[in-house]
Amino acid sequence: MTDDSRQARWEKRTEAPLAVASLLYLTSYAVQVLAAGLPAAWHGICLAVLFAAWAAFAVDYAVRWRLSGQGPRFVRTHWLDTLVLVLPLLRPLRVVHIYEAVQRRHDRPRLALHARVVAYAGLSALLLGFAGALAVYQHEHAAKGATIRTFGDAVWWASATLATVGYGDVTPVTPLGRLIAVGLMLGGLALLGAVTGSFSSWLLQVFAREDDERPPGR
Template structure:
């Protein structure tokens, strides 16, 4: 078995474990942000879960790098994997990679391309919105002059930012909060645009089919 075959086999086996690690990481981060009054013992436990799950991401990425034939090419073409390894809260973006793998496995998928894009992108938007809400709440909650104090405020901010509405009633003021906001803006435009574009393509295709009958 050559290196590329071993790499594909490794990715197939590691998929479920990465999903579990992603859920554990997000759950641990959410508990630490949403329950600020944790006892020292529980805080240590959830911090350990965060570190261990992040270590899984790093180890899995390094393993794939070692198994790759051309490591420079791997880093250049798998830049998204590197980003979500360094910034685990962006791991929902890996749904893009999942979509490509499903497309390659099935010559005739059960769902149309438009439906698959909308489903994967919609799930990615929800998960990223949740992660962004936690990150902004963590940075803004105790900042002087901040107007994002509760998880509800953070979710409202994430929804208005992801949809590019931007009401302006809830805005980050800390450097990290604003950096998170910039990332959400760019990602929101791309993902929401993908959903709208796919839905428009679906409607046009259906109208064309109806017109041909």
């Protein structure tokens, strides 16, 4: 059995468990950030879930590195997986892989490519925005001179940042909060570019099909 087939089988078997771990990670983090006065026992449970989820992703990364046979080159060719491992709040984006699996039957997507791009971008924006709002709220609401004081402020700010609007009514003031803002800006630009490019491609295909169906001489 080749390394490629072994790696494919491993990824297929771990896809669903890792997606569940991603959602558990995000849920536990959200409970810690939003649940004020959390009892010590629940705080410990949330921490245990966070570390267990991180360990699951670390094991998956190590196994896929080993099965790839690429050595150190694996880090460069799989830079997104590496980034997801280093930045825990990006891990919930892996749930998109489950959506991809559901949309496929006999290796054929149930949705057209353009619809899939829009669906994946929307789901990614929702997860990324929620995770970014949690992170910026955690680091900003108690900071001196902070304008993001409630989770509602954080959600509004994350939505404006992902949409690349940037109203400026609420802004992060801490270095870590601004770093999170840069990440959301880049993510928003990437998602907006994917949706815009897919929509433009779909329009071109529609116009080309209409030209092909038009009778000669008209």
